[in-house]
Amino acid sequence: FQLINELKEAIEQNQLVLYYQPKLNLVQQKITHVEALVRWIHPKRGIIPPDTFIPIAEKTMQMDALTRWVITEAMAQYHRWQAKGVNMSIAVNISAENLKDELFCHWVIETLAQHSVPVSAMTLEITEDAVVSDPELAIKQLTLLRNNGLTLSIDDYGTGYSSLAQLKQLPVDELKIDKSFVQKLLHTEADQIIVQSTLQLAHNLGLKVVAEGIEDNETLQWLTERHCEMGQGFYLSRPLPELPFNDWLSQSE
Ligand code: G
Ligand code: G
Ligand code: NA
Ligand code: MN
Numbered sequence: 001f002q003l004i005n006e007l008k009e010a011i012e013q014n015q016l017v018l019y020y021q022p023k024l025n026l027v028q029q030k031i032t033h034v035e036a037l038v039r040w041i042h043p044k045r046g047i048i049p050p051d052t053f054i055p056i057a058e059k060t061m062q063m064d065a066l067t068r069w070v071i072t073e074a075m076a077q078y079h080r081w082q083a084k085g086v087n088m089s090i091a092v093n094i095s096a097e098n099l100k101d102e103l104f105c106h107w108v109i110e111t112l113a114q115h116s117v118p119v120s121a122m123t124l125e126i127t128e129d130a131v132v133s134d135p136e137l138a139i140k141q142l143t144l145l146r147n148n149g150l151t152l153s154i155d156d157y158g159t160g161y162s163s164l165a166q167l168k169q170l171p172v173d174e175l176k177i178d179k180s181f182v183q184k185l186l187h188t189e190a191d192q193i194i195v196q197s198t199l200q201l202a203h204n205l206g207l208k209v210v211a212e213g214i215e216d217n218e219t220l221q222w223l224t225e226r227h228c229e230m231g232q233g234f235y236l237s238r239p240l241p242e243l244p245f246n247d248w249l250s251q252s253e
Helices: 002-012 051-059 063-083 102-114 126-131 134-148 163-170 189-204 219-223 242-252
Strands: 016-025 030-041 046-048 088-096 124-126 151-157 173-175 210-212
Touching: 002 030, 002 051, 002 063, 016 063, 016 242, 030 051, 030 063, 030 242, 046 173, 051 063, 063 088, 063 102, 063 124, 088 151, 102 134, 124 126, 126 134, 126 151, 134 151, 134 163, 189 210
Parallel strands: 030 088, 088 124, 124 151, 151 173, 173 210
Antiparallel strands: 016 030, 030 046
């Protein structure tokens, strides 16, 4: 497949771009966080979504280079927002490969310091699967990252295979309830029960909760009333490139 050979070039030649999707703080009713989502602007094929090339990067040992590019770009974006007086904390997605790599975890900590980005300005989103394959190693790396002040988030919560016993041991700060439980929340009693119990479980374990996949105002209100800390979804905004995101942000204030 041609894309395999082209991905290395794409990373080196800056054909990748980050889109940003806001996370609304439901307590303060303010946008304090965004999730960075990578896209490949291919010279011939146009925009290639991450679902297409992340699996290729994983199979061809290119996740390290890709995630380092994403984090470096997110740090540059942090400073561009600071220069405009916008204080934004950025979440990036980390793959299972990254979490297994001790060098990578040290690189993250060092690079933030080198670029004068406070650790509080960066969240790492990790899927449950990254933890399941080697829980001991994952816990060790997560502990290192968290002891250094990074915010850690379990992404797509509820769709993976981690046990509650594991969840209890994980040194993380928040759970992101998977969008499949949120999108049709108000029309699906089972989803309401799942989300309500997850909120209780997370809060009792001292974790904050982000609900992703919010597609209407009623769902946003339902979650706010139940003390969900943050919300993300197409109802607020789709992931947008930097400039449209900045326009959206100034209009939403
Ligand atoms: O943005 P979109 O909905 O197309 O994202 C599809 C999938 O790609 C999501 O699961 C998302 O987490 C993943 N993804 C997007 N950006 C990144 C990234 O920078 N790194 C990794 N590992 N996954 C990403
Ligand atoms: O796997 P991950 O949670 O990182 O995936 C995030 C992706 O989910 C985003 O890139 C975005 O495209 C998608 N997403 C975000 N909000 C919504 C939503 O409200 N509805 C749907 N269908 N997808 C969403
Ligand atoms: Na994510
Ligand atoms: Mn998710």
